[in-house]
Amino acid sequence: MTFSLSRRTLLQGLCAAPFGSGLARAQTLTELKVASRIIEVNGRAAKIFGITNNKGGNGLSLMLEERFQVRVQNDLPGETLLHWHGLNPPSAQDGVPMLSQAPLKPGSFFDYDFVNTRSGTHWMHSHFGLQEQQLLSAPLIVRETAEPLFDEQEHVVMLHDFSFRDPQEILAELKGGGHANNSMAGMKMAMPGMLNDIMFDAYLANDRALDDPEVVRVGRSTQIRLRIINGAAATNMWIDLGTLKGELIAVDGNAIFPLKGSLFPLAIAQRADVRVKLPDGTGAWPILFRPEGQVTRTGIYLATQGAEIAKLPDEGEVAPKLDLVQEMKLRSVAVLPSEPVTRTEILALTGGGSDYIWGLNGKSAMHETIFTVHESERIEVIMQNQTGMAHPMHLHGHYFKVVAINNIPIEGALRDTVLVPPSISVTIRFATENPGNWAFHCHHLYHMNAGMMGTIRYSSAA
Numbered sequence: 497m498t499f500s501l502s503r504r505t506l507l508q509g510l511c512a513a514p515f516g517s518g519l520a521r522a523q524t525l526t527e528l529k530v531a532s533r534i535i536e537v538n539g540r541a542a543k544i545f546g547i548t549n550n551k552g553g554n555g556l557s558l559m560l561e562e563r564f565q566v567r568v569q570n571d572l573p574g575e576t577l578l579h580w581h582g583l584n585p586p587s588a589q590d591g592v593p594m595l596s597q598a599p600l601k602p603g604s605f606f607d608y609d610f611v612n613t614r615s616g617t618h619w620m621h622s623h624f625g626l627q628e629q630q631l632l633s634a635p636l637i638v639r640e641t642a643e644p645l646f647d648e649q650e651h652v653v654m655l656h657d658f659s660f661r662d663p664q665e666i667l668a669e670l671k672g673g674g675h676a677n678n679s680m681a682g683m684k685m686a687m688p689g690m691l692n693d694i695m696f697d698a699y700l701a702n703d704r705a706l707d708d709p710e711v712v713r714v715g716r717s718t719q720i721r722l723r724i725i726n727g728a729a730a731t732n733m734w735i736d737l738g739t740l741k742g743e744l745i746a747v748d749g750n751a752i753f754p755l756k757g758s759l760f761p762l763a764i765a766q767r768a769d770v771r772v773k774l775p776d777g778t779g780a781w782p783i784l785f786r787p788e789g790q791v792t793r794t795g796i797y798l799a800t801q802g803a804e805i806a807k808l809p810d811e812g813e814v815a816p817k818l819d820l821v822q823e824m825k826l827r828s829v830a831v832l833p834s835e836p837v838t839r840t841e842i843l844a845l846t847g848g849g850s851d852y853i854w855g856l857n858g859k860s861a862m863h864e865t866i867f868t869v870h871e872s873e874r875i876e877v878i879m880q881n882q883t884g885m886a887h888p889m890h891l892h893g894h895y896f897k898v899v900a901i902n903n904i905p906i907e908g909a910l911r912d913t914v915l916v917p918p919s920i921s922v923t924i925r926f927a928t929e930n931p932g933n934w935a936f937h938c939h940h941l942y943h944m945n946a947g948m949m950g951t952i953r954y955s956s957a958a
């Protein structure tokens with residue numbers, strides 16, 4: 497059961513036992529506060545948002561067997577609403593304004609309470625307006641065991657793109673047909689092959705640019721599991737291990753058969769768990785995160801105690817654009833039941849002209865019904881990108897299996913977000929087992945806010 501009350505109402509004592517088991521609940525409820533905070537970027541103070549838990553940490557870490565019992569307190573001067581990206585809550589707790597819940601008023605809170613069935617590296621972010629661009633996001637890690645199964649260290653890295661500008665101003669400029677960057681003003685939008693439609697002031701790894709990177713202290717010959725979250729609003733990235741070799745072991749929180757490498761793509765909103773075995777001896781190793789099509793990069797360092805950090809410039813070679821070469825190779829560990837597909841839907845990704853209106857099947861109303869489903873169906877969706885930009889497509893409330901790329905069948909990964917590059921089709925399958933009304937959208941924040949979002953409705957839902 498959930499409810500929403502202002503702080504004042506709470507003080508007036510009107511929140512009398514809204515739960516069946518008030519005592520047990522009070523012992524486990526975690527509070528997340530959404531508030532403004534200041535960080536330093538390029539030597540300048542930046543006012544952004546953040547999500548702090550009641551232990552003072554960033555975001556949330558819980559065990560799989562724990563019920564998801566979280567109070568979100570809005571300490572912002574304006575409305576907000578958090579979405580649990582990667583979890584499959586009941587739709588009334590999914591945090592999409594005007595679809596699943598009303599936005600949270602300043603000074604009020606909302607109590608979330610559901611059985612969580614999803615483990616892995618996930619995240620939470622505001623689904624309200626353009627707040628995600630102002631770093632209103634945090635890790636959401638669900639562990640299956642209290643201690644790592646292997647003798648390994650763990651570290652969470654959250655990536656962001658950052659601008660000192662007001663995101664509303666960026667969106668207005670994009671809609672005005674200009675490139676959201678002074679030096680490229682007047683440039684037409686979304687030309688074929690265009691990678692980035694916004695120029696950012698910095699790219700951050702755990703809130704820090706490469707001139708002042710986070711240094712993670714590691715033991716000699718340590719094995720480390722990096723849980724990497726692309727929380728950028730509009731930037732696809734590469735994970736670059738440099739001289740180190742690693743293994744990709746999970747995507748979007750779902751285990752895959754390990755894929756060896758040192759360069760892994762990570763589209764907007766996706767997560768990657770990468771296991772790295774450090775060489776013997778002391779040293780410092782940069783892990784870089786490189787936005788596609790850009791020379792600027794960000795990163796962290798893994799360093800043994802006392803090792804000197806030889807700082808890298810924040811510019812390097814141009815990072816290539818993301819493709820689906822890796823996606824073709826991913827194989828999920830979990831096997832989906834082999835029920836036949838009950839229905840195939842075509843979803844055209846459309847728009848992106850000089851008016852900066854984006855859409856799904858040519859429609860650009862954010863809560864437009866894409867299609868209606870019944871419970872216990874096995875739906876196949878063929879997404880066809882008819883635009884000049886890549887779109888990281890995210891389905892709420894479900895995870896899906898990537899089953900074909902350009903109609904070439906694969907036994908692909910289980911995901912909640914998949915990149916669909918220009919002129920490419922990506923086919924996914926999911927089971928309709930979470931009744932409600934669910935957002936399905938491009939996770940590029942400005943594409944979404946310019947119309948590339950719709951709703952999948954269950955016939956059983958209101």
Ligand SMILES: [Cu+2]
Pocket residue numbers: 886887888938939940943944948
């Ligand atoms: Cu998009």
